[in-house]
Amino acid sequence: MIRDRLAERFASVRDAGRSALVTFVTAGDPDPDTAQAILDGLPAAGADIIELGMPFSDPMADGPAIQVANLRALGNGITLKKTLAMVEKFRAGDDDTPIVLMGYYNPIHHYGVQAFIDRAIEIGVDGLIIVDLPPEEDVEMAHPCLTAGLHWIRLTTPTSDDARLDVVLKNSSGFVYYVSITGITGTRSAEQTSVADAVARIRRHTDLPVAVGFGIKTADQVREVASVADGVVVGSAIVSQVEAGVDAGQSGGDIAARVHEFVRTLAGGLSQEAQ
Amino acid sequence: MTSNAPESYRSGPDAEGHFGIFGGRFVAETLMPLILEVEKAYYRYRDDPDFLRELNYLARDYVGRPSPLYLAERLSDELGGARIYFKRDELNHTGAHKINNTLGQILLAKRMGKTRIIAETGAGQHGVATATVCALFNLPCVVYMGEKDIERQAPNVFRMRLLGAEIKPVTSGTATLKDAMNDALRDWVANVEDTFYIIGTAAGPHPYPEMVRDFQCVIGREAREQFMERTGRLPDAIAACIGGGSNAIGLFHPFLDDAGVRIIGVEAAGHGIESGEHAASLTGGHPGVLHGNRTYLLQDDDGQICDAHSISAGLDYPGIGPEHSWLHESGRVEYVSVTDDEALEAFQLCCRTEGIIPALEPSHALAHVAKIAPEMDRKQSIIMNLCGRGDKDVFTVAKALGVEL
Numbered sequence: 001m002i003r004d005r006l007a008e009r010f011a012s013v014r015d016a017g018r019s020a021l022v023t024f025v026t027a028g029d030p031d032p033d034t035a036q037a038i039l040d041g042l043p044a045a046g047a048d049i050i051e052l053g054m055p056f057s058d059p060m061a062d063g064p065a066i067q068v069a070n071l072r073a074l075g076n077g078i079t080l081k082k083t084l085a086m087v088e089k090f091r092a093g094d095d096d097t098p099i100v101l102m103g104y105y106n107p108i109h110h111y112g113v114q115a116f117i118d119r120a121i122e123i124g125v126d127g128l129i130i131v132d133l134p135p136e137e138d139v140e141m142a143h144p145c146l147t148a149g150l151h152w153i154r155l156t157t158p159t160s161d162d163a164r165l166d167v168v169l170k171n172s173s174g175f176v177y178y179v180s181i182t183g184i185t186g187t188r189s190a191e192q193t194s195v196a197d198a199v200a201r202i203r204r205h206t207d208l209p210v211a212v213g214f215g216i217k218t219a220d221q222v223r224e225v226a227s228v229a230d231g232v233v234v235g236s237a238i239v240s241q242v243e244a245g246v247d248a249g250q251s252g253g254d255i256a257a258r259v260h261e262f263v264r265t266l267a268g269g270l271s272q273e274a275q
Numbered sequence: 276m277t278s279n280a281p282e283s284y285r286s287g288p289d290a291e292g293h294f295g296i297f298g299g300r301f302v303a304e305t306l307m308p309l310i311l312e313v314e315k316a317y318y319r320y321r322d323d324p325d326f327l328r329e330l331n332y333l334a335r336d337y338v339g340r341p342s343p344l345y346l347a348e349r350l351s352d353e354l355g356g357a358r359i360y361f362k363r364d365e366l367n368h369t370g371a372h373k374i375n376n377t378l379g380q381i382l383l384a385k386r387m388g389k390t391r392i393i394a395e396t397g398a399g400q401h402g403v404a405t406a407t408v409c410a411l412f413n414l415p416c417v418v419y420m421g422e423k424d425i426e427r428q429a430p431n432v433f434r435m436r437l438l439g440a441e442i443k444p445v446t447s448g449t450a451t452l453k454d455a456m457n458d459a460l461r462d463w464v465a466n467v468e469d470t471f472y473i474i475g476t477a478a479g480p481h482p483y484p485e486m487v488r489d490f491q492c493v494i495g496r497e498a499r500e501q502f503m504e505r506t507g508r509l510p511d512a513i514a515a516c517i518g519g520g521s522n523a524i525g526l527f528h529p530f531l532d533d534a535g536v537r538i539i540g541v542e543a544a545g546h547g548i549e550s551g552e553h554a555a556s557l558t559g560g561h562p563g564v565l566h567g568n569r570t571y572l573l574q575d576d577d578g579q580i581c582d583a584h585s586i587s588a589g590l591d592y593p594g595i596g597p598e599h600s601w602l603h604e605s606g607r608v609e610y611v612s613v614t615d616d617e618a619l620e621a622f623q624l625c626c627r628t629e630g631i632i633p634a635l636e637p638s639h640a641l642a643h644v645a646k647i648a649p650e651m652d653r654k655q656s657i658i659m660n661l662c663g664r665g666d667k668d669v670f671t672v673a674k675a676l677g678v679e680l
Contacts, residue, residue, distance in 0.1 A: 057579040058453060058565060060460045061303040067447050079577040105301060105564045110578030132301045132564065136291060157305040159467055164308055182305055183465035 002149040005098040005126045006049070006174045010209045010230060013048055018270050019226035020048035022211050023263055024102065024235030026069040027052050027086055028078025029242055034252035035073070038242070038259050039090050043097045045260035046267025049211075049231065051129070054083050054103030061131045063186035065236040068243060080107045084119055091124040100153060100174070102129040105140070113141055117148050127151030127174040135167050142171045155179050156202060158194070165205045175209040175231060176202055180216075186236025189215035196228040222269035234266055284531035284607050287598065292481020292568075295604065297597035300480040302567045305464045310567075313471075314482040316387045321489065326382060333378055337411070338368045340375075340493065344501035344658070349628040357511065357651035359644060361661040362498045362526065365633065371663035372494060372522045373404035377473055379490035381408040384471035391470045393417045395459040397424055397452030397518075398588035398636075399431025400663060401475030406440035416440040419459045421451040424588055431667055449582050452592050456566055476519025477596035480567030484596050491525025498658050499529050511651065512537040515660040516640040517610070518554065518590035520599045522662035531607060540599060541643045543585035544612035554583035555612040556595040557603050570597040586615035586675060587635035589663070617642040619675055622665065634663030635671065 013020045023042055028035050042050055055070040055078050062070070087099055101120065108116045108130070120128070128150060133141055135154075145152045151174030159182055160168055169176065178198055180190035199210050212225050213233025225232045241262045245255035287294040300310055320326040334340040345361045364372040377394075384392060392414050396402030402418040409416035418435055422444045425432050435442055443462075448454035456479075463472045477487040495513075502510055513530055515523035517540045530536045545553035553559055556571040563572040565580055573581040573593035583593040602608040613621075618635055621642035625633045633641065637660060644659050651657070665672070673680050 058448060058457050060457045060566075061305070061464065063461075064447070071448070074579060081577075106572070106574065106580070107578035109564050109569075110561070110574060110576075131303050132567075134300060134302060134304055134307045136300045136307070155304045159305055159308045161308070168304060179305065181465075182467050184461045187465070 002121065005096060006151055009048055009098050010175065014230070019229060020211070020231040021046055021222065021267050021270055022049040022051060022213070022231045022233040023047040023238055024051040024053060024233060025259070026066065026073050026239055027054060027083040028073035028076060029069040029239065030072050030246050030255065031076040031252065032078065032082060034255050036086055036089060037252060037256040039086060040093060041256060041260045042263060043094055045263035047097070047263055049098045049100065051100045051102045051233065051235070052083065052087065054080060054101055054107060056104040056107060059104060061184055063184040063236060065186045065240045065243065069239045072246070080111050084123060087125055088123040095124070098126040099124070100127040100129060100151070101125055103131070105130050105132050108141070113144060117145055117150055121148060121150055125150065127153045129153045129155065129177060131155070135170065138171050146171060146173060153177055158182050158198065165202065169206045172206070172208060175211050176206060177233065178202060178210055178212045178229070179214045180212050181214050183214070185214055187215060189217070189221065192224050195225060199228050219265050219269035222266050226270055238262060280605070284602070284605070285528060287601065288481060288485055292485070294598045294601035297569050297600040298481055298484055299569050300567060301564045301569065302480045303464060305467065306460070309463070309467050310480050312387070316383055317482050317486050320383055320386055326386070330379055330382055334375070334493065338374055338378065339366060341497040341501070342366050344498055344505070347629050350625065351648070353628050354645055354648045356648040356653065357655040357657050358653070359648055360502065360510070360656060360658045362494060362658055364494055364522065364660060364662045365637070365664035369404050369407050370666065371400045371404065371634065372491060372525065372660070373401045373475060374407065375493055375525070376475065376487050376490040376521060377401070377404040377408045380471070380473040380486070381412055381414070384473070385412060387471065389469060389471035391415050391417070391466065392473055393419065393459050393462050393470055394473045394475060395419045395452065395455040396475065397421070397455065397591055398667065399424070399428040399435065400589055400667070402440065403431055403434050403438070405473050405475070406435040406438035409440065410438045417443055417462065419443050419445050419455040419462070421445045421455050423450045424452065424455070427671070428588060428667065451582065453580060460566070475521070477521040477524045477598065478519045478566060478568055478570065478594060484568065484598055487521050488524045488528060488598060491521050492528050494522065494525040494660060495527060495529035498526060502658060506656070509533050509536050510658045511655040512539060512647070512657045513659070514539040514541060514640045514644050514657060515662065516541045516590060516636045517595060517599060518543070518592045518636065519594065520596040522660050524596060524598055526658070526660045527608060538608045539643060540608050540610045541640045542610060542612040543587060543590035543639055544614045545584040545586070547614055548612060552584040553612070554585040554590050554592060556593060557599065557610045558612045560593070562600065565594055568597045570594050570600045571603070586618060586671065587639065589634070589636040590639065611643055613639045613642040615675070619672065621645055622672060631661070632665035632669070633661055634665045635668045636663055637661045
């Protein structure tokens with residue numbers, strides 16, 4: 001029986017009267033050691049759930065910040081195997097914070113789908129978000145994942161109408177990730193009212209927790225989105241902190257510290273929400 | 276044919292866009308409703324009499340179809356073997372086969388009520404063909420082009436600007452065709468309401484590989500008919516170069532069920548397959564998933580996409596259309612590769628013997644034809660797709676030959 005850390009975490013933050021802060025960082029960015037330090041310190045900084053990006057040479061759904069992070073990480077030697085090893089190390093010190101791996105299909109396709117799923121479960125990965133595997137391709141990974149007991153988390157978008165939502169949610173588990181804009185990561189932000197409407201609509205189709213992301217950059221935005229969603233995802237803004245640190249010539253330790261400081265600020269938006 | 280050969284090689288793709296295990300729809304959810312909308316519109320209009328009337332009218336009076344099937348006698352005599360015929364798609368308006376497809380797609384975009392066109396381009400030929408039809412239909416056109424390609428294809432960049440297109444330099448990734456396609460997809464995700472993406476090759480998510488193939492099949496249909504009319508039989512072999520593979524699938528598809536016709540696709544071997552610097556996805560790659568489809572890709576041990584290399588910017592792509600991957604695995608089409616040097620030699624041979632300056636892309640096909648023609652009988656024939664003219668390449672060729680212009 002696999003432990004359902006995602007369900008546990010959503011339940012515990014709900015009990016605390018707030019939403020979950022979901023933080024995205026790119027594995028191996030800017031280098032393997034710094035990335036491990038960033039990852040290991042996220043829970044203490046206020047991350048409730050961690051999305052760990054698996055770098056890919058051609059991240060089609062990502063904006064400039066995450067594109068550059070992917071290339072920086074790949075340039076410094078990250079591979080899919082090393083990404084999995086990062087999770088394994090993290091788990092040795094934290095057995096409670098859910099980790100969701102997010103990325104594109106080709107590196108997994110190359111690794112071998114079943115071998116990847118088996119290894120992910122073995123080291124304590126809780127779910128997967130594979131951007132370029134829509135429901136039309138469910139036989140590729142969604143079915144084997146769900147059979148094996150790994151959460152298959154899917155993106156829904158403003159372009160998902162009611163009929164499409166049913167298709168998208170059919171083999172979804174863990175939580176639903178609502179992409180609040182039509183576009184790539186880290187660009188514009190959505191109107192708060194349209195987010196509220198969209199989340200309400202998704203809730204009419206599913207009982208899964210709904211997390212909202214894309215374009216959320218500040219503690220204020222976190223607070224606003226948290227008022228209507230079960231989780232708030234911040235990605236590019238965190239990844240941009242890594243880039244700023246690299247550009248400023250900071251040491252790995254300082255870069256990790258500034259990322260954690262930024263996450264603490266974001267988490268502040270949630271504690272205010274709870275009050 | 277082996278016993279497990281399909282009844283027909285021309286029935287794909289299936290309803291999900293698969294050619295065997297290849298093809299499919301590997302795109303982000305934001306794009307899915309749009310991809311489904313394009314598919315629905317394409318199936319609605321592809322047999323629509325008004326759509327076909329407009330397409331055929333423009334193909335004839337604007338593009339100049341049918342393109343001639345020309346017996347290259349001097350070249351055939353020089354090589355001493357099979358008679359070589361050129362399907363002269365380089366005589367099309369804009370100088371390549373690309374316009375067969377952009378015309379079809381823009382007519383579809385118009386019927387779907389889309390008001391903005393985007394495209395990716397490597398060598399600039401597809402960009403020019405897209406900018407051309409956008410000028411014709413008065414639609415704004417944005418072309419994504421890798422920064423490196425902008426440098427090496429300056430004349431085509433200027434052509435596109437003259438035609439009113441906006442060129443967006445792509446600096447992400449390796450700043451070449453694959454990255455231009457990534458950025459075009461990113462644009463499309465952000466502008467799903469009003470924008471139509473005219474993909475330039477027979478790759479991408481379903482229905483693009485099928486749609487682009489169908490628009491390019493005019494090449495093979497004409498060639499087959501022209502050859503039959505002239506000789507009363509079918510050719511012994513047909514050949515075409517392959518980057519993404521749109522000109523090749525356009526020539527090949529109408530011949531796929533003619534069992535007696537040998538079909539050869541020629542990939543770019545760049546500096547040689549063993550050098551690692553090439554663009555031969557089938558010869559030197561593995562199946563993977565990129566740009567919306569499963570197909571053969573150049574990739575490393577971690578599944579990261581590798582840079583392609585070819586002297587011909589039009590073949591410089593790390594993937595290949597999914598139908599080619601299937602035809603490769605099913606054995607119906609023979610896929611070979613030709614190096615930069617061999618293509619350069621064929622380029623000069625064509626200039627010298629036929630008075631035709633071919634593009635570097637079909638020079639690859641010609642280089643292979645020059646290898647096999649002498650082994651064939653004079654009574655046998657090969658049709659080669661001369662899919663583009665070489666004006667755009669004279670600077671590249673001069674540089675490769677050490678000539679200063």
